[in-house]
């Protein structure tokens with residue numbers, strides 16, 4: 001917890017979440033992430049009951065909605081603790097992509113959609129997914145999209161091919177981005193539509209292996225075909241053609257959540273690296289941590305993690321005070337900076353562990369494999385760097 005950003009509410013909550021994560025989740029994480037999802041889900045459901053009883057449930061929701069009413073800065077620091085294990089966010093029902101969908105639907109969905117989909121999602125009774133990226137088009141510029149939703153009476157008929165729809169396996173519904181207004185300007189062509197996964201024509205083709213790991217259930221990324229999927233027109237979120245505006249709304253807070261989660265992973269990898277450096281003997285009394293290269297890695301990692309935390313909390317603070325739009329430059333900055341710190345810290349931790357680092361006997365290999373995507377999703381590094389540089393150069397008249 002950073003004193004500068006610590007409120008009384010956070011000071012009371014933080015130690016409770018830390019104890020819950022360390023005592024309830026660390027002991028089962030290895031077994032659960034490498035086992036079949038249905039078994040993991042059953043064990044995690046028990047942990048969710050415990051989290052509710054301890055008053056830790058859905059910290060980002062307002063108190064009226066059954067959450068803890070945390071600001072972005074407060075939730076960011078809770079998110080760091082939760083991120084130290086792959087199970088943390090799930091146990092408190094604040095995992096991506098559900099958290100983004102909840103925030104989006106809370107703001108823009110009709111009362112009818114809220115009743116049917118949002119409320120069970122907030123209670124943790126169902127899961128959801130977000131289906132925008134397509135294999136045939138560059139996801140970095142999603143205005144080019146092949147999926148269409150054509151109005152037929154009081155229904156949309158959806159056809160398209162998506163992939164990397166995270167956590168679709170077992171989800172109750174997808175929020176699908178589809179072109180509804182083909183003749184409109186590029187940023188006004190697409191809409192977001194709720195498609196229940198039991199809709200005829202919703203075909204989950206496969207879970208895509210990530211560096212060989214196919215995963216399952218919540219821990220998976222699916223390829224999906226939408227074949228003449230018919231849903232009521234009332235499943236539209238917001239206005240027709242507002243899909244990209246809504247996507248932007250969804251992504252701002254999401255990037256803060258991801259960055260703080262990555263810092264949690266960094267802290268855990270750093271801890272593992274230091275423990276190994278202090279205990280691995282090279283020759284009589286000469287430990288790995290006595291080597292200057294290893295000391296450099298430890299110091300560089302410490303500095304980079306600390307810098308990342310302050311940068312993200314500064315962005316979160318700006319978002320709390322001035323909104324997502326005002327914090328755009330800060331959000332682009334943290335997105336590529338922290339993703340790269342994560343890569344460096346994980347890589348150093350793996351290297352310090354030697355062969356052990358690439359086995360499944362520590363959590364490092366799971367993160368190394370599954371977090372490589374951090375530099376790609378929610379905007380690849382290069383896109384954020386270009387956007388930041390353009391904003392900077394604008395101040396110089398370019």
Ligand SMILES: Cc1cc2nc3c(=O)[nH]c(=O)nc-3n(C[C@H](O)[C@H](O)[C@H](O)COP(=O)(O)OP(=O)(O)OC[C@H]3O[C@@H](n4cnc5c(N)ncnc54)[C@H](O)[C@@H]3O)c2cc1C
Pocket residue numbers: 097130131132133137138139140141163164165166167221373374376377378379380381382383386
């Ligand atoms: C783990 C993971 C989870 C994901 N989850 C979801 C999900 O739940 N729902 C969903 O809809 N999508 C999801 N995605 C997809 C993600 O949003 C896309 O992968 C991302 O937008 C990039 O699109 P692309 O893969 O088509 O890469 P492309 O657009 O083909 O880009 C390839 C590369 O080109 C470079 N590049 C792109 N644009 C520029 C530029 N302007 N300047 C310079 N270089 C550039 C970058 O290095 C980029 O990595 C996920 C992806 C990953 C890896």
